[in-house]
Amino acid sequence: MSVTPxxxxxxxxxxAPSSTVASRLSTNLKLGGIIAPLLTxxxxxxxxxxxxxxxxxxxxxxxxxxxxxTGLQWLxxxxxxxxxxxxxxxxxxxxxxxxxxxxxxxxxxxxxxxGLFNIGGQGQYAVGAIVAVWVGSSFAGMPxxxxxxxxxxxxxxxxxxxxxxxxxLRAATGANEVITTIMxxxxxxxxxxxxxxxxxxxxxDTQPDVPISNDVVPSAKLHVFWGDPELQxxxxxxxxxxxxxxxxxxxxxxxxxxxxxxxxxxxxxAARYSGIKVGRTYVLxxxxxxxxxxxxxxxxxxxxxxxxxxxxxxxxxxxxxxxxVALLGRNTALGTCLAALLFGALVxxxxxxxxxxxxxxxxxxxxxxxIIQGLVIxxxxxxxxxxxxxxxxxxxxxxxATGGAGETIEVTA
Amino acid sequence: xxxxxxQRLAGALRPQRGAEPTPGERPPREWWMGVGGIVVAAVAFxxxxxxxxxxxxVPSIVLTLVAVGLGAIAARAGHVRVGWGAxxxxxxxxxxxxxxxxxxxxxxxxVVSWGALCAAMLRYATPLTFAALGGLVSERSGVVNIALExxxxxxxxxxxYGADKTDSWFLGLVIGVLAxxxxxxxxxxxxxxxxxxxxxxxxxxxxVALGLTGYLYIDTYGNQGTPDNLPAVPEVHLPTDSxxxxxxxxxxxxxxxxxSLIAVVVVWVLVFRTARGLRLRSVGENPRAAETxxxxxYRTRYVAVIISGGLAALGGAFLSIGxxxxxxxxxxxxxxxxxxxxxxxxxxxxxxxLAATLLFGFSSALAQRLPEFSANLATLFxxxxxxxxxxxxxxxxxxxxxxxxxxxxxxxxxK
Numbered sequence: 001m002s003v004t005p006x007x008x009x010x011x012x013x014x015x016a017p018s019s020t021v022a023s024r025l026s027t028n029l030k031l032g033g034i035i036a037p038l039l040t041x042x043x044x045x046x047x048x049x050x051x052x053x054x055x056x057x058x059x060x061x062x063x064x065x066x067x068x069x070t071g072l073q074w075l076x077x078x079x080x081x082x083x084x085x086x087x088x089x090x091x092x093x094x095x096x097x098x099x100x101x102x103x104x105x106x107x108x109x110x111x112x113x114x115g116l117f118n119i120g121g122q123g124q125y126a127v128g129a130i131v132a133v134w135v136g137s138s139f140a141g142m143p144x145x146x147x148x149x150x151x152x153x154x155x156x157x158x159x160x161x162x163x164x165x166x167x168x169l170r171a172a173t174g175a176n177e178v179i180t181t182i183m184x185x186x187x188x189x190x191x192x193x194x195x196x197x198x199x200x201x202x203x204x205d206t207q208p209d210v211p212i213s214n215d216v217v218p219s220a221k222l223h224v225f226w227g228d229p230e231l232q233x234x235x236x237x238x239x240x241x242x243x244x245x246x247x248x249x250x251x252x253x254x255x256x257x258x259x260x261x262x263x264x265x266x267x268x269x270a271a272r273y274s275g276i277k278v279g280r281t282y283v284l285x286x287x288x289x290x291x292x293x294x295x296x297x298x299x300x301x302x303x304x305x306x307x308x309x310x311x312x313x314x315x316x317x318x319x320x321x322x323x324x325v326a327l328l329g330r331n332t333a334l335g336t337c338l339a340a341l342l343f344g345a346l347v348x349x350x351x352x353x354x355x356x357x358x359x360x361x362x363x364x365x366x367x368x369x370x371i372i373q374g375l376v377i378x379x380x381x382x383x384x385x386x387x388x389x390x391x392x393x394x395x396x397x398x399x400x401a402t403g404g405a406g407e408t409i410e411v412t413a
Numbered sequence: 414x415x416x417x418x419x420q421r422l423a424g425a426l427r428p429q430r431g432a433e434p435t436p437g438e439r440p441p442r443e444w445w446m447g448v449g450g451i452v453v454a455a456v457a458f459x460x461x462x463x464x465x466x467x468x469x470x471v472p473s474i475v476l477t478l479v480a481v482g483l484g485a486i487a488a489r490a491g492h493v494r495v496g497w498g499a500x501x502x503x504x505x506x507x508x509x510x511x512x513x514x515x516x517x518x519x520x521x522x523x524v525v526s527w528g529a530l531c532a533a534m535l536r537y538a539t540p541l542t543f544a545a546l547g548g549l550v551s552e553r554s555g556v557v558n559i560a561l562e563x564x565x566x567x568x569x570x571x572x573x574y575g576a577d578k579t580d581s582w583f584l585g586l587v588i589g590v591l592a593x594x595x596x597x598x599x600x601x602x603x604x605x606x607x608x609x610x611x612x613x614x615x616x617x618x619x620x621v622a623l624g625l626t627g628y629l630y631i632d633t634y635g636n637q638g639t640p641d642n643l644p645a646v647p648e649v650h651l652p653t654d655s656x657x658x659x660x661x662x663x664x665x666x667x668x669x670x671x672x673s674l675i676a677v678v679v680v681w682v683l684v685f686r687t688a689r690g691l692r693l694r695s696v697g698e699n700p701r702a703a704e705t706x707x708x709x710x711y712r713t714r715y716v717a718v719i720i721s722g723g724l725a726a727l728g729g730a731f732l733s734i735g736x737x738x739x740x741x742x743x744x745x746x747x748x749x750x751x752x753x754x755x756x757x758x759x760x761x762x763x764x765x766x767l768a769a770t771l772l773f774g775f776s777s778a779l780a781q782r783l784p785e786f787s788a789n790l791a792t793l794f795x796x797x798x799x800x801x802x803x804x805x806x807x808x809x810x811x812x813x814x815x816x817x818x819x820x821x822x823x824x825x826x827x828k
Contacts, residue, residue: 051625055632117612175806178559178612179757182750183799183806190796197792323616367628367742374620378599381609381617 037328037335037380041342044375048368052360062360062368069354070094070345090354092227092234096304098344100125102241103296104322105340106248107163107289109331111177113252114285115265116170120163120181122319123188124290127162128155128297130192133308134202136221136301137214147220152240152298159294160287162188167286171279177286185319192313204307212309222303235303242337244292249333251288261285293319317370321347324373327380346372447487450499454480458506461513462525473510477503524782528661533781535662535670536736538767538774540565540745542673543728544752545759545766546680547721552761553684554717555697555818556604559615560596561725562749563622567592568726570626573639573733573740582644586730593726594719596622601718605711608822619749627742639739646735669731674767676724681763693717697816700823710823725749754802761815773798 049059071090073079079087104121111118132155139147162184169175195202197211204212227233252258263271264281272278296318301308321343328342329335348354350365457476460467467473480503488496513521544561551558558564571592576585596618603614634640648667653660684690693713695703700710728748733740751773758772759765776797783791 051628055629119616169803169807173807179754179806180803183754183803186747186750186799187796187803190792190799193795194789194792197789200789200792320620324620327613361631363631364628367624367631370620370624371628372624374617374622374624377617378603378614378621381613382603382607 037330037339040328040376040379043379044372047375048372051371052368057360057364062365065356065359066346066349066365069349069351071348072345089227089231090348093232093351093354094341094345094348095234095238096232096344097347098340099235099237099241099299099303100296100318101321101325101340101344102337103244103292103299104319105325105329105336106244106333107292107296108322108326109329109336110248110252110261110292111285111289112326112331113258113265114261114281115268116167116282116285116289117178118163118166118181118286118289119178119323120166120184120290120319121293121322122316123181123185124159124162124293125297125319125322126185126188126192126313126316128159128294129301129305129308129313130188130195130202130297131155131158131294132298132301133213133216136216136298137307138217140217140219142219144219147217148222148302151220151302152295155298155301156291156295159297160291163290163293164283164287167283170286171282177282189313192308193310196308196310196313210309211311213307216302216306220302221306222299232304235299237299237303240295240299241340244295245333245337248292248336252333257281257284293322321373324376328376343373441490443487443490444492444495446483447492447495447499450480450483450487451495451502453483454499454503454506457503458509458513461510463522463527466518466521468514470511470514473507473514477507477510480506524779527658530775530778530782531658531662532666533778534771534775535666536774537777538770539667539670539673540728540732540736540748541752541755541770541773542677542767543669543731544725544749545755545770546673546676546763547724547728548753548756549680549761549763549766550684550693550717550724551721552756552819553697553816554693554714555700555816555821555823556601556714556718556721557611557615557820558597558600558718558721558725559612559753560600560618560622560749561721561752562745562747563615563619564593564596564722564725565729565732565745565749565752566622566626566743567596567722568729569733569744570630570729570740572726572730573643574629574633576644576734577640580644582646582734585644585734586646586727589730589733590723590726593722593724593729595722597719597722597725598715600722601715604718604822605714608824611820611822623743626740630740630742634740638741639733641739643734643738645738646731667731667735669727669735673728673731677763677767684763694816697818700818700821704823704825711825714823725752728752751798751802754798754805757815758802758805772801 045063049063052059052062067073069090071087071092071094074084074087074091104125107121107124108118132151135151135154136147139150142150163181166175166177166180166184169180170177194200196213197203198209200211202213204210204214222235222237224233224235250258252262260271260276260281261284263274263276264278264285268278271281300318305312325336325339325343329337329339346369350362350369352362355362355365453476457473457480459465460476461470461473481500484496484499484503486496487499490496544565547564548558548561568589570589572585572589574585575588576582579585579588600611600614600618603609604611630639646668648665649671651664653664656663682690684693692703692708696708696710696713696717703713704710729745732744732748737744752770755766755769755773758769759767776794780791780794780797783794
């Protein structure tokens with residue numbers, strides 16, 4: 001059986017002075033270094049570029065055009081004038097997408113830490129969005145702050161309940177959360193179709209021919225602090241997401257619940273033996289994850305979408321991107337935020353709005369994003385291979401030395 | 414990420430209640446009464462449907478009470494699965510019967526046209542059957558294959574692409590199957606050689622397949638879509654007029670529908686009745702013991718996973734060039750996951766999974782016709798397979814036991 005604990009959870013071996021490149025690299029890996037995730041990204045983009053090249057397009061032009069759509073050049077001081085204005089607008093869009101990705105990334109990451117695989121981020125996000133649009137479009141006279149907080153709280157609760165079903169089934173009957181969360185994704189999707197389809201219970205009051213929800217009333221909209229509110233400026237949700245990341249860090253590393261979750265993730269039997277209620281931990285962890293994903297749904301609804309069409313539900317892949325975000329971020333708070341920024345930028349850079357069709361068809365680019373997303377997950381899951389190869393190489397070289405045994409990474413047992 | 418994730422897919426589903434008769438043991442009378450309850454419950458619903466069309470709810474209520482009674486007897490005697498199954502089914506059937514007696518005869522005859530309904534059921538079940546058989550072969554060898562969805566999608570796109578470029582449906586099928594096998598080969602490398610978390614790797618491959626087929630589809634066909642004159646897998650016409658509604662159902666089925674039914678038998682024989690199949694299953698149950706008696710665990714798993722990809726791709730190719738006659742992005746729309754559910758529902762056995770895919774196929778066929786009554790209801794009905802799976806996995810209706818080493822990476826001796 002092979003186990004590489006996520007970053008930070010690895011065996012705390014001493015970082016003895018290393019002589020070879022391989023051993024230095026593996027020490028970095030052990031310390032949760034950034035090398036493996038970076039390699040993963042580079043490799044994924046390289047293979048994605050190969051697909052572009054083979055189908056007769058220029059990968060360099062493509063990636064350059066995508067990068068220009070992300071708005072990240074706003075960070076460079078030499079971007080000035082009209083370029084800077086445009087870059088600012090693009091960066092706002094990137095950060096708008098980063099916001100829910102941080103939250104769903106955390107939703108997947110926390111589950112991973114407890115040894116659960118939450119593929120259900122998409123369904124939890126959808127349920128959160130549905131509740132957010134429902135509450136946000138009702139209660140027109142309510143005070144602004146109260147309405148926003150109430151909507152977010154109910155969306156969080158809805159996501160928590162949705163994921164809690166999977167956690168409860170896992171705890172009570174041992175039903176595998178991979179299967180149950182996939183099923184809950186589809187149930188959430190069809191539930192949304194049912195609610196917002198023509199003549200559906202929550203379908204728009206004034207447009208009977210469009211399968212769409214009512215619009216969120218102004219009192220429930222999140223404040224836009226950067227850019228023009230009319231042109232989808234950046235809303236304050238990004239700070240809520242960053243705050244959630246800080247809370248996640250504290251929860252995971254400085255709280256009893258987080259310790260229990262990690263203990264269960266590391267070895268459920270040992271955790272049970274040491275008195276941790278494993279079943280309850282599963283329910284709490286899944287509930288927390290679902291809450292984060294549900295909150296992500298409300299961010300999008302209250303921040304920039306303001307309504308939900310059946311098409312939106314079908315086309316949304318935010319929850320699935322969360323898997324790649326969490327894995328690439330090695331389930332850490334900071335890593336998840338950075339990975340969310342990367343995928344937020346990628347999704348925004350490949351959007352119809354930002355990518356020049358003359359350079360590269362946005363529809364192709366959207367699929368390219370999906371390929372890269374898949375390759376990132378694939379290479380992260382093969383991360384074991386890298387560690388294994390490196391440590392094997394080192395073991396051979398340092399075999400005669402006696403002191404080496406303590407610092408080998410436990411990969412095979 | 415925890416590698417125990419995959420192991421638990423295997424471990425989590427073990428049976429707890431052993432109230433079910435094992436093969437070879439004669440089921441006791443109470444068990445048969447539970448089965449009788451299920452039959453009676455079904456009859457209570459059936460009499461209100463064409464061609465019988467009893468317009469009063471009273472006979473159905475009487476039959477339902479009988480079914481509940483039989484179910485209760487079975488449940489009390491310890492046959493929880495059958496007993497509660499009969500009770501729940503009886504209540505559901507009574508609801509259905511009530512709905513049927515309340516709706517107009519004209520509506521009923523449009524929706525419940527048995528011949529058309531059965532034909533549609535078989536068509537909807539076929540892609541699921543192929544994919545679930547693929548899942549069976551893979552998981553019986555001990556590799557969890559959550560990438561069935563992606564493999565189907567590869568088959569669907571490359572089947573259509575191949576048929577278009579070669580102008581032959583047969584070559585289209587071959588190309589589609591090869592594409593599915595190629596994706597499966599990657600899964601095998603990750604699952605077997607690299608010993609990755611099989612669920613994470615499978616999830617990754619689903620995205621890769623989704624992106625790749627979407628990309629190639631847009632790049633090749635743009636917004637026009639696949640050509641209208643795409644070569645199609647032919648239908649088999651049978652002179653079955655004398656067989657009533659069964660004749661209507663099977664007179665014009667696609668070749669691949671028949672092939673899927675044959676595949677169920679072939680897989681059953683190969684996996685459960687041959688020495689080769691015994692080896693496959695032993696690798697899935699206890700790879701260490703299998704290796705000890707000289708069976709190549711890695712080789713067996715590679716072959717099984719690649720065959721699995723081919724079967725799933727055949728299901729996907731049926732969708733594009735046997736059923737819809739075009740390809741669209743993400744056209745499998747979760748059927749790979751439903752197939753996985755059917756596999757669990759069917760307890761990793763060919764007969765069981767066929768029953769499950771027929772059930773899911775029937776619910777799809779019915780959902781397609783339900784808008785006649787109520788569009789809203791029809792939409793909710795689409796969620797039924799997922800709810801059923803949720804219930805099945807939760808073990809309310811009874812547990813499924815996967816192969817013991819399903820999802821557990823195998824480390825060769827001496828490595």
